[in-house]
Amino acid sequence: MDENQSGQPGGKHPSPYIRLKRFHFIMLVFFLVFATAAITTLALAFGGEKAAEVGMKPHQEFEKLYEAYDKLEKNYYQDVNKEKLVNGAINGMIDSLDDPYSDYMDKKEANQFHESVSSSFEGIGAEIQEEKGMIKVVSPIKGSPAEKAGLRPNDRILAVDGKSLEGMSSSEAVLLIRGEKGTKVKLKVQPAGAKEPMEMTLVRDEIPIETVYAEINDEKVAHIQITSFSEHTAAELKDAIKDMEAKGMTSMVLDVRQNPGGLLDQAIEITDMFVPEGKILFQVEDNNGKREKMVSDNKEKISVPVVVLVDSGSASASEIFAAAMKESAGVPIIGEKTFGKGTVQTAEDFKDGSNMKFTTAKWLTPSGNWIHKKGIKPDIPVKLPDYANLSYLSPDNELKLDSLSEEVKTAEKMLEALGYPPGKVDGFFDGETEKAVKDFQKKSNIEQTGVLSGETTVQLMTDLREKIQENDTQKQKAIDTLKNEQTSSAS
CATH class of the missing domain: 1.10.101.10 (PGBD-like superfamily/PGBD)
Structure with a gap:
């Protein structure tokens, strides 16, 4: 698990750990073995420090739980696995929240989760999430087996190698989907909008966490794609921008389509490069309605004209970035409505290596909008061709x-x-x-x-x-928008 930096209103980002009561933010990323890859891959989470040791508290409401445990341990017709009983009780509490972003991971699942932010992993390369007892694709990773096979946002993965995923958490599904490079995995998929499910066989591969891809056209318009916010994304982007500047870049298309999110500190650092100093990056609202504002404090800004590309696979940290660019930097957003994840998660490890993350707050755009289940509407809506x-x-x-x-x-x-x-x-x-x-x-x-x-x-x-x-109509519209902007400025 990677810790993300956060900051106080108007201040600098003080520490990679943020106290829970002060909203320590951790961006958790689940990569489905696409898997993240297919993945549960990076789901935006803000978290806190590791859980402190918690002693047994005399909550009267726990008496029923203790009684059930004792009866099962003493009277069940077979020996019971005590650890499994406890894990099941925690899972039950989390499941009762009916929140796809709250989850309990046993030690094995937690280890897999921590590996999600390493330099690479082996799987199919897609991000998934659990929704109403079903596993839904959030976004495939660029160049992954999942993308090449045609998995798309909102497709549902019904079964893996004949085993139904119904009722499973995203963490459980990841364990089934991931596997060694070169091995095959058969998925039963319900494509978004299709009446009938289909089966597809994917060959797992190594999924490198390379997150920035840059190119420049003959008109000196740079196209820079950010596929996720991983550990070195900000540094990769800065290097890419320097390279584009050396090649004569006059304007820039920042592309976060199919970007499922990632580490919050990276999203903050990147957004800081474009949002004017003192402007709000995003806000967090707790269950008491109290709000904290994250404010840009970077004095060095990118000076060339910029537009941002988004689509339905742009989620979590991508939406924080896009909203800040739209509302605080005045940068045009082009493409399709984003995914719509506007909640904050705290992640805590238990001493045995298991992990629990749960929703603790909402995040809001700089203007105070909550985009949860709504997404961010682009300033200039553009669809890709029907095919x-x-x-x-x-x-x-x-x-x-x-x-x-x-x-x-x-x-x-x-x-x-x-x-x-x-x-x-x-x-x-x-x-x-x-x-x-x-x-x-x-x-x-x-x-x-x-x-x-x-x-x-x-x-x-x-x-x-x-x-x-x-025939990327969205990208072409972004380039045309920059041309028009530069023409207007010149005149």
């Missing part, structure tokens, strides 16, 4: 002449988007669809069988992903 939202096709399935299914309809839409007319897009694999597949196979140097499966399916999804990147 960017097509669901995954399983290479294990065979789609051929006379097949009739939703998968066939998805395949027809993919072929159409790539310039291979499949005839009527109706979910029926007819002669025109077969010809389109053969034409695609010929262009891709694949045996022309007219059957969509295996290598053909993988190549089809790869080509579509490249087309989406080449």
Whole structure:
């Protein structure tokens, strides 16, 4: 677990540990083995110091709990695991909160959690969270098996290798999804908006926690993508900006799409680079309605024009960053509405190595808005092309002449988007669809069988992903906005 720095209103960030009563902030990140990767990956949490030793307190309401424990220990027909009973009791209390961001992790799960902020891990690379007894994808990690397979925000993972995830916590699901590089994991997935679930087999890989990717176009507009807020993200961003400046950068697109969050101190340090000194970064409100304000104290600011890209996979720390850029720095936000996580978690370790995190407060935008379950609306709404939202096709399935299914309809839409007319897009694999597949196979140097499966399916999804990147309408709108801004300034 990484500790995050916090600060007092108007002051500097004093310590990597923040007293619980003063809102020590810890950004917890769960990476699903996507997994974070698929992950539970970084969920925004603000936490405190390790739990102090707690002695037994004479709470009368505990008598029923003690009585139940004693009866089970003495009278159950088999020997009971005392540790498992205690863990189950804690789990029960946490589950009764009906809060997807509160969780209890036993020692094994806690160890996995702590590894989530290391330099790399092995899994499928997706962030997940538990919601109403189901496991939902928050965001895949850039370049991960999860992203390549087509997992998207709000997809639900129903089962792993035939084992149902219903009723499991995100921590429990991560243990099933993660695994050694090169091993396969079969997921049963309910794509967002789809009627029927599908199965997909992913090969786990090493998921490096490289978080900043920068490039510059011929017009000297830099595109800098921040995929998560990890231990070295601020330093990576500063290095990337220096590199872009050396190449003549005149403006910057900061891209936090599909960024599930991360370490709060990194988000603060990065936001400080853009928000004017003395302006509010975000606020925290406790259960008594008392608010604390986090204020920018960095005097060195980025001077070139900036816009920020967001989407439904931008969550937690990404939303803190985006809200501050929008409300305190006046930076345009472009794209789609963000995920909507506006609560604060405290994380505490027990002496046996287990861990409990629970919601203790709300975080608010600089203007005092609570974006929980609402998200942040962009100043300039822009959607990606419809084909960017097509669901995954399983290479294990065979789609051929006379097949009739939703998968066939998805395949027809993919072929159409790539310039291979499949005839009527109706979910029926007819002669025109077969010809389109053969034409695609010929262009891709694949045996022309007219059957969509295996290598053909993988190549089809790869080509579509490249087309989406080449026709990134959100990124292009960001570049056009910067051009217009610079033109207006010049005139």
